[in-house]
Structure formats: C-alpha cells, structure tokens
Amino acid sequence: MRMADLIVKKRNGQELSREEIHFIIDGVVHEKIPDYQTSAFLMAVYFQGMNDREITDLTLEMANSGDQFNLSGVDGICVDKHSTGGVGDKTTLIVGPMCAACGVKIAKMSGRGLGFTGGTIDKLESIQGVKTSIPYEQFIRQLNEIGMVISSQTANLAPADKKLYALRDVTGTVESIPLIASSIMSKKLASGADAIVLDVKTGSGALIHNFDDSVKLAEEMVAIGKNAGRKVRAVITDMDNPLGMAIGNALEVKEAVEVLSGRGPADLKEVCMELAVQMLHLSNESLSEEECRRQLSQSLANGSALRLFKRVLKAQGAKENAIESLQISDMIVEVEARESGYVSSFRTDEIGRACSLLGSGRTNKEDTIDQTVGIVLNKKQGDYVKAGDILARFYVSEKSDVAQAESIFQNAVQISKTIPERKKLIYKIL
Numbered sequence: 001m002r003m004a005d006l007i008v009k010k011r012n013g014q015e016l017s018r019e020e021i022h023f024i025i026d027g028v029v030h031e032k033i034p035d036y037q038t039s040a041f042l043m044a045v046y047f048q049g050m051n052d053r054e055i056t057d058l059t060l061e062m063a064n065s066g067d068q069f070n071l072s073g074v075d076g077i078c079v080d081k082h083s084t085g086g087v088g089d090k091t092t093l094i095v096g097p098m099c100a101a102c103g104v105k106i107a108k109m110s111g112r113g114l115g116f117t118g119g120t121i122d123k124l125e126s127i128q129g130v131k132t133s134i135p136y137e138q139f140i141r142q143l144n145e146i147g148m149v150i151s152s153q154t155a156n157l158a159p160a161d162k163k164l165y166a167l168r169d170v171t172g173t174v175e176s177i178p179l180i181a182s183s184i185m186s187k188k189l190a191s192g193a194d195a196i197v198l199d200v201k202t203g204s205g206a207l208i209h210n211f212d213d214s215v216k217l218a219e220e221m222v223a224i225g226k227n228a229g230r231k232v233r234a235v236i237t238d239m240d241n242p243l244g245m246a247i248g249n250a251l252e253v254k255e256a257v258e259v260l261s262g263r264g265p266a267d268l269k270e271v272c273m274e275l276a277v278q279m280l281h282l283s284n285e286s287l288s289e290e291e292c293r294r295q296l297s298q299s300l301a302n303g304s305a306l307r308l309f310k311r312v313l314k315a316q317g318a319k320e321n322a323i324e325s326l327q328i329s330d331m332i333v334e335v336e337a338r339e340s341g342y343v344s345s346f347r348t349d350e351i352g353r354a355c356s357l358l359g360s361g362r363t364n365k366e367d368t369i370d371q372t373v374g375i376v377l378n379k380k381q382g383d384y385v386k387a388g389d390i391l392a393r394f395y396v397s398e399k400s401d402v403a404q405a406e407s408i409f410q411n412a413v414q415i416s417k418t419i420p421e422r423k424k425l426i427y428k429i430l
C-alpha cells in the first residue's frame with residue numbers, strides 16, 4: 001500500500017477499507033508517513049467526509065493506537081462525560097460530584113484548554129496543591145473509595161489523536177465531523193468507561209456553530225460508542241452564550257462551588273442538572289428520569305455533592321480550605337455598555353478570545369496561563385442595559401492586554417432596541 005494512493009482515493013470521494021485505515025493510523029503513530037502526506041489526507045477527509053463504517057474503523061484504530069485504561073477493578077458502573085468545548089463550561093466540576101454523591105463512579109480524564117475554549121485540567125490546577133496526573137493505582141482506589149477522580153490524559157492515551165490533532169490545528173482541518181467524532185471517541189473508548197454522556201455544544205462559542213451539523217456530530221459519536229459496546233447518550237446544549245457568568249480558571253471553580261452549594265446562575269444549573277440526569281440514568285436505567293432529578297437535587301440541597309468534591313480535591317493533594325482561598329486577581333476593570341438597549345446576542349468565541357488575552361488561555365500548547373484572571377459577566381442575553389451600566393468585570397494582571405480584550409468584548413456584545421428571543425439551553429437528547 002502507498003499513502004499517496006490512499007490520499008488520491010479519499011480526495012476522489014471513495015471509501016477506504018479497514019486495512020487501508022489501519023495502514024494510515026499505524027503509519028502516523030510510527031512516523032512512517034510524513035506530516036505533509038498526513039495533512040493532505042486530513043484535508044481530503046475534510047472535503048469528502050467519511051461514511052459511518054469508515055469513521056468507526058478510524059476511531060477504533062485511533063483508540064487502539066496506545067494504552068487502554070482498564071477499569072475492571074472498579075466496583076460499579078463507571079461513567080465518563082465529555083464536552084465538545086465551549087466558553088465558561090465548568091460543568092464537569094459540578095456534575096461529577098453530583099452524580100458521584102448519588103453512587104455513580106465518575107472516571108474522568110480531562111484535557112487542557114486550547115484557543116478560546118477552556119479545559120477542566122487548567123481549572124482544577126487553579127486550586128492550590130491539586131494534582132491532575134494520577135497514577136493508575138490511585139485512580140482505581142479513589143474511584144472505589146470516593147467515587148470520583150479527575151485526571152489528565154496519560155501520555156500514551158490515543159497517541160494517533162495527539163499527532164492528528166496537532167496537524168489539524170495548523171492545517172485548517174479541525175471543524176470536520178468525522179475528524180472531531182473520531183478524535184473525541186477514540187479517547188473516550190481508550191479511557192475505559194462503561195457509559196459516556198456527551199455534551200455537544202452548538203452555537204457561536206462551539207467548534208460546530210450550526211445546529212444541524214451539531215446533531216450529525218452527536219449522532220456519529222453515539223453510533224461509534226454503541227458499535228464499540230458502550231452505553232452512550234448525547235445532549236445538545238447551547239453555546240451561543242457563555243455558560244454561567246464566570247469565564248477563566250479560578251473564577252470558574254468559584255462559580256462551580258456556588259452551584260454545588262445550591263446557588264449559582266440559572267443557565268449553568270439547568271445544563272448541569274440535565275447532564276447529571278442523563279449520567280445517573282445511564283448508570284441505572286431502572287430509575288426514572290424524575291427519580292434521578294430528585295436524587296441529584298437532594299445532593300445539592302443536603303451538601304453531599306460539595307462534600308464529595310472536597311474529598312476528591314483532598315485525595316488529589318489540595319491544601320486545606322483550598323476552595324475557600326482561591327487566588328483571584330484583585331485588579332478589576334469594569335466594562336461599560338456604550339449604548340442602551342437589550343443584550344441581543346454574544347459572539348461567544350470572541351468573548352473566549354477576549355478572556356485569553358487577559359491571560360487565561362493559550363495560543364500554543366506550551367504557553368503558561370494565569371489562573372487568577374478572567375471575565376465575570378454582569379449581563380446576559382435578554383437583559384436590558386443603560387449606557388454606562390456595567391456589562392462585565394475583567395479580572396486582569398499587569399500582563400493582560402486589557403485594551404485589545406475590551407475592544408474584542410465590546411464588538412462581541414450586540415445591543416438592540418427590541419427584546420430578543422431567549423435561546424433554549426437544551427436542544428436535543430439522543
């Protein structure tokens with residue numbers, strides 16, 4: 001087989017066999033195929049797509065390209081959750097403890113943020129002392145004893161994805177349904193959970209902006225998971241607005257703790273409750289969704305979810321009272337509305353970019369981030385503002401590019417004279 005022939009075959013819209021896909025992934029992982037050919041192949045997939053069989057084969061090859069996490073030593077059903085990425089998305093820190101407090105084993109392998117999207121590992125690392133590289137023995141013990149662990153992905157988890165993703169990031173081939181679906185699901189399958197709930201974001205702050213394409217992505221990932229013998233559910237949720245009010249690492253942890261304490265913004269609470277219901281239900285289908293909702297609400301009301309979160313943090317090295325003493329910048333810049341009217345929409349990706357410019361995000365994987373900076377919105381879509389009212393507070397450092405961030409933020413907030421239609425938060429469950 002020759003890679004050049006396979007590139008031409010895909011470029012011409014033909015189907016690749018399982019053996020051909022194996023040849024490509026094996027060649028990528030063992031560096032037998034040069035990056036320029038892999039990039040050409042990715043672009044061919046971007047334009048020609050892949051059918052369901054090809055996507056499943058690609059995912060399985062990628063999942064098998066490195067370590068397979070063995071969770072057979074865990075007592076009970078292990079559930080994983082994955083978000084396709086967004087702005088202000090701190091749901092893992094909330095739904096994990098809620099579900100674990102109701103008896104679900106939450107085995108979560110998370111990533112770091114890149115570009116305008118945030119990552120759970122960066123958020124966790126804003127809590128003093130917390131370790132995110134968890135040895136296998138501790139991972140299993142913590143799951144059995146506490147019911148939840150959040151770890152960074154091991155270096156050899158789906159190495160094919162690491163190579164492909166790095167090339168996609170610089171060749172304009174990130175926003176491809178077969179490539180996103182196989183990238184996410186290869187890591188989820190290799191992580192070993194019995195059941196997976198996917199939070200597929202749609203809207204201006206998501207990787208896939210368009211609703212129909214978000215549904216296609218969700219359907220594809222659910223089909224891959226089921227073909228691989230896992231229980232999978234996808235929830236399509238709104239990312240036309242940042243989720244909650246806080247964006248930026250320590251600020252998001254603080255907001256997650258608010259929700260775990262029974263308070264917090266309504267939109268964040270609603271999305272978390274729906275995801276948690278699906279996770280609990282998937283782990284025990286004999287419970288009705290109503291009963292799942294009742295148990296989960298109780299985990300917030302009686303403090304058991306918050307207590308569980310604190311136990312997880314302590315087991316992973318957090319200092320005493322770490323979440324009560326989060327480090328958040330005390331340099332605050334208030335951003336005011338330039339005109340009166342209703343906040344009609346956000347360009348949520350641009351808000352994520354503004355936050356990155358304050359220091360909370362990376363443009364390259366190697367960049368260090370500032371956990372203490374970020375944005376707290378004061379107004380959300382549908383709210384009325386008068387010129388001069390505070391739209392948001394920027395938590396900044398000396399290194400933040402405040403002027404540029406403010407200009408991007410102002411352009412990302414649309415203000416209109418008419419009352420906008422409120423967006424739905426949960427669009428579809430598959």
Ligand code: URA
Binds near residue numbers: 084174184
């Ligand atoms: N997250 C991933 O892990 N992979 C993608 O391709 C997109 C989002």
